[in-house]
Amino acid sequence: RIAKILGVSNSMISKYENNTASPSLDSLCTLSKELCVSIDELCGLQQSGTVSLIGLTDGQADCVRLLIDAFHEYNNTVRKRLSDEQYRVLGQILAEFLK
Incomplete structure (x- = not known):
């Protein structure tokens, strides 16, 4: 599902997971919005919870x-x-x- 959201192959997702390739900034932004987490949290730089304001007025x-x-x-x-x-x-x- 993540591969489809990012428009990449499953093998590319495997490379991301194994640290043999890195997603583009656009892919990180898309993924952070989809998962409702900050890019810092997605990359493991911030461990505390964040509040997503996406979709709120x-x-x-x-x-x-x-x-x-x-x-x-x-x-x-x-x-x-x-x-x-x-x-x-x-x-x-x-x-x-x-x-």
Whole structure:
């Protein structure tokens, strides 16, 4: 299936897997989009999870970014209650889902 997506032969995929050939940048981009992972993660440079914004509207992608920032802020400050900014972010997320 990957060979078909990339427009290459199965033997070429085998070469990629055995490190005897490397895919082009276009192939890496196509594959990362298909698998919903970053190119860094695909190449083993980044092991932590990533969030794919592919297929989201601009508003939805903004909400995801805001939510991640809010969690980072919370984790850095270890607050027992949500800040005004976090409430604002949650309100924006709720509004986006109610559209």
